[in-house]
Amino acid sequence: xxxxxxxxxxxxxxxxxxxxxxxxxxxxxxxxxxxxxxxxxxxxxxxxxxxxxxxxxxxxxxxxxxxxxxxxxxxxxxxxxxxxxxxxxxxxxxxxxxxxxxxxxxxxxxxxxxxxxxxxxxxxxxxxxxxxxxxxxxxxxxxxxxxxxxxxxxxxxxxxxxxxxxxxxxxxxxxxxxxxxxxxxxxxxxxxxxxxxxxxxxxxxxxxxxxxxxxxxxxxxxxxxxxxxxxxxxxxxxxxxxxxxxxxxxxxxxxxxxxxxxxxxxxxxxxxxxxxxxxxxxxxxxxxxxxxxxxxxxxxxxxxxxxxxxxxxxxxxxxxxxxxxxxxxxxxxxxxxxxxxxxxxxxxxxxxxxxxxxxxxxxxxxxxxxxxxxxxxxxxxxxxxxxxxxxxxxxxxxxxxxxxxxxxxxxxxxxxxxxxxxxxxxxxxxxxxxxxxxxxxxxxxxxxxxxxxxxxxxxxxxxxxxxxxxxxxxxxxxxxxxxxxxxxxxxxxxxxxxxxxxxxxxxxxxxxxxxxxxxxxxxxxx
Ligand code: HEM
Numbered sequence: 001x002x003x004x005x006x007x008x009x010x011x012x013x014x015x016x017x018x019x020x021x022x023x024x025x026x027x028x029x030x031x032x033x034x035x036x037x038x039x040x041x042x043x044x045x046x047x048x049x050x051x052x053x054x055x056x057x058x059x060x061x062x063x064x065x066x067x068x069x070x071x072x073x074x075x076x077x078x079x080x081x082x083x084x085x086x087x088x089x090x091x092x093x094x095x096x097x098x099x100x101x102x103x104x105x106x107x108x109x110x111x112x113x114x115x116x117x118x119x120x121x122x123x124x125x126x127x128x129x130x131x132x133x134x135x136x137x138x139x140x141x142x143x144x145x146x147x148x149x150x151x152x153x154x155x156x157x158x159x160x161x162x163x164x165x166x167x168x169x170x171x172x173x174x175x176x177x178x179x180x181x182x183x184x185x186x187x188x189x190x191x192x193x194x195x196x197x198x199x200x201x202x203x204x205x206x207x208x209x210x211x212x213x214x215x216x217x218x219x220x221x222x223x224x225x226x227x228x229x230x231x232x233x234x235x236x237x238x239x240x241x242x243x244x245x246x247x248x249x250x251x252x253x254x255x256x257x258x259x260x261x262x263x264x265x266x267x268x269x270x271x272x273x274x275x276x277x278x279x280x281x282x283x284x285x286x287x288x289x290x291x292x293x294x295x296x297x298x299x300x301x302x303x304x305x306x307x308x309x310x311x312x313x314x315x316x317x318x319x320x321x322x323x324x325x326x327x328x329x330x331x332x333x334x335x336x337x338x339x340x341x342x343x344x345x346x347x348x349x350x351x352x353x354x355x356x357x358x359x360x361x362x363x364x365x366x367x368x369x370x371x372x373x374x375x376x377x378x379x380x381x382x383x384x385x386x387x388x389x390x391x392x393x394x395x396x397x398x399x400x401x402x403x404x405x406x407x408x409x410x411x412x413x414x415x416x417x418x419x420x421x422x423x424x425x426x427x428x429x430x431x432x433x434x435x436x437x438x439x440x441x442x443x444x445x446x447x448x449x450x451x452x453x454x455x456x457x458x459x460x461x462x463x464x465x466x467x468x469x470x471x472x473x474x475x476x477x478x479x480x481x482x483x484x485x486x487x488x489x490x491x492x493x494x495x496x497x498x499x500x501x502x503x504x505x506x507x508x509x510x511x512x513x514x515x516x517x518x519x520x521x522x523x524x525x526x
Contacts, residue, residue, distance in 0.1 A: 030246070031081055037414035038083050043067070043076030051078025061396060061506055064088065065425045074409040081245065084108075084418045085408070086397075088425035090432065090455035092409050096419055097457075097464030100406055105467060106131070108401040108418040118274045121318050122325030123470065128403070133313055134322070137306075138470060141298045147473055148371035149293070154189055154478050155368055158485045161185040161202040165490065169520040175495025179339040179516040182482075186335040187218065187327065189478055194326035195280055196294030217276050277320045285316070296323045326471070332509050333394050334475040338482055339516045341388040343502070344439050346492040346518065351441055354380055356487055365488040374480045381480060383441035389461040391439050394510050396424025398463050423460045432458035493519045 031048060044052060044067065055063050055077075064086055067075050073089030087096055096104055106127040109120070119125070123134055161181055168176045184201035191199040199218060255263035281300075284290055290297040299322065303314040314322075345352050358380045362369065369377065398421040402413050413419065428436045432454055433443060443450045444459075462469040486492075494500075495517040503513035 034081060035078070035083050038076060038085060038411070038417055041074060041076045041085055041411050041413075042071040043078070043083075044071075046078050049080065051080050051082070053078075053080060061424065061504075061510075064397070064422050065428055068422070068425050068429075074411065082418060084420050085411075085413060086420050086422050086425075087409070088422040088429075089409075090426060090457040090460075093421050093423075093426070093460060093464055094457045096400060096408060096421060097460075097467070100408070101465050101467070103404050103406040104400050104402050104408075104419060106401045106403055107467075108399045108420075118270055118277070118321055118324055119328070121321035122328075123322060124325060124329070126318075130313065133309075134318070135466075135470070137302050137310070137314075138299070138322070141295065141302065142470060142473070144371065144473075146298075147477055150193055150474075151368065151371065151477070151481065153192055154481050155485070157185055157188045157192070157202055158478075158482050160204065161188075161482075162485055162489055163204065164202060165486075165520050166522065167204075174497060175517045175519040177515045178342060178492070178518045179335065179512050182335040182338045182342075183331060185482070186331040186338070186478070190327050190330040190334075192294065193474070194295045194323050194330070196284070196291075196297060197280065217273070273324070274320065277324045278316065281316055281320050281323065295326055299323070329469075330471050330475065332511065333471075334478055336392070336394045336509065336511060337385070337389055337475070338479050339512065340392045340394075341384060341479070341483060342486070342492050342518065343494075343516045344388050344391060345384065346494055348439055351384065351439070352491060355384060355483075356491075359484050359487050362484070369481070369484060371477070374477060378480060378484070379446075380441065381483060383444040384483075385476065385479060386444040386459060387439060387441040390427045390433065390436075390459055392510065393424040393427050393461055395461065395463075396427075396510065397422055398460075400467075421460070421464065423463075426458050426460070429458070487523075489523055491521050491523060493521060495519050 035046065044055065046052065047054065052063075055067075059066050064077070065088075067077060067086070068088040073092055074085060074087050077084045077086050087093055107125055109125055123131065123138065126134060161184070164181060165176055165178075168181070181202070188199050188201045191197050201218065252263055252267075255261045256267040258264060281296065284296055285300055290300065292298045292301050296319070299314060299319060303310045303319070345355060358378060362373070362377055400419045400421065402415055402417045402419060404415050406413055408419065426432060430436055434450065442448060445451055457464060460468075462472040497517045499514055505511045505513045
């Protein structure tokens with residue numbers, strides 16, 4: 001009889017048991033480690049693996065407002081395994097964004113972005129000294145005189161888009177899809193300003209770009225942007241990244257090889273986009289006389305001029321990512337805001353009346369406002385824009401991450417904790433904005449009591465502190481020029497196809513689910 005069998009099985013059994021126990025403990029530690037460091041911050045009970053995702057499914061994005069009411073201005077929300085500390089109070093936003101910025105200057109990397117270098121190497125997600133060095137160079141390219149010099153270019157695209165509006169408005173029953181046209185407009189403007197390329201999206205139909213490469217580039221850009229979903233409707237590897245981040249990369253590597261998967265399609269699209277952007281960058285880099293009007297040329301000039309350190313900072317992959325980031329960050333946000341303004345003004349005749357009075361009072365329709373006019377001569381338009389951005393906050397959450405142990409709102413948070421500011425919750429807080437469900441631009445009147453009483457950081461649609469949006473002045477200039485031009489020629493009414501209430505889609509920024517459908521009424525006929 002072989003004694004080794006009799007003695008071996010119990011030994012092997014012990015070994016297997018040990019492995020199972022070790023695996024269980026390992027999984028437990030893996031799942032609960034991020035929670036442990038932030039457990040003292042209040043929040044609802046956590047369901048293993050999915051965290052608070054069922055709450056997100058139940059309430060939609062209003063979940064953060066609902067939780068703020070129950071748990072106060074700083075609370076925990078678990079996106080799958082990952083806890084997020086949500087900050088929903090203006091004073092605490094100031095603490096995170098300004099007072100303690102040095103300890104919390106980076107952004108957390110959400111799972112949809114972690115597989116895409118093109119999206120990661122821009123300003124948004126770079127970290128620490130690389131971020132500050134890149135940001136310093138880029139800020140210097142955004143001089144007010146440079147922005148002012150873009151006015152005629154912006155205006156020419158706006159005029160083209162306005163012409164298309166009237167030609168597309170022929171079918172009264174259907175009206176025009178304003179949000180789609182405003183996305184084309186914002187993409188054309190940023191395409192010219194960032195790449196120095198005319199995408200031709202707003203040109204009259206007979207003159208619009210026949211360039212198959214350009215159309216393909218834009219198609220891929222739109223696919224790539226809209227497939228970066230932050231909820232549970234993204235690709236399988238993205239969903240896995242929310243629940244078990246350690247498995248995301250191996251699964252992505254596997255799935256991108258399997259035809260028909262969303263991961264493969266995203267991989268292919270991002271690879272083609274990177275290639276296309278890379279080609280534009282290297283062609284421009286080889287041009288001696290490239291000028292400095294667009295962002296890409298200006299950054300290449302800065303790199304050539306500053307030499308050594310700048311060359312190692314701005315390698316071609318970073319330049320590609322930074323330039324592409326402009327298209328990404330500047331098109332959907334600006335067009336959403338312009339569409340919101342027109343949609344809301346169409347619903348509020350008294351606001352429309354006051355806005356028209358201000359615009360008509362500026363001068364004849366052919367008088368192009370200067371940068372200074374835009375800043376000082378349209379105070380009511382300023383209020384309308386602020387109120388529309390409050391009413392529909394395009395970036396309702398702003399992601400940051402601690403780079404060392406730090407106390408926020410009385411809680412000690414460990415290094416690496418995800419801290420997200422919630423401008424979308426602030427925008428609906430009746431303490432800051434009485435009767436928040438009402439669209440009332442006058443609440444931003446600088447002489448009014450409401451504005452004087454309000455905390456200075458209650459309205460932060462462009463973020464806060466040294467990491468706030470670099471494109472704020474650019475997009476406000478574009479939005480103001482667009483509103484002025486549009487209302488000089490037209491007023492807008494909701495088309496019979498416009499749904500009520502509005503429905504939204506949550507990607508990397510907020511978007512309209514079914515678009516904004518409007519009837520365009522020429523003011524000469526009104
Ligand atoms: C209505 C239009 C826009 C809105 C609402 C908006 C909103 C935001 C927000 C909330 C942030 C995060 C700020 C923070 O962390 O505090 C941000 C960052 C950023 N935005 Fe915008 N944005 C808009 C237009 C633009 C445009 C036109 C550009 C480019 C020309 C742009 C480029 C960027 C970049 C590069 C960052 C990252 C900054 C950094 O991390 O240093 N944005 N934006």
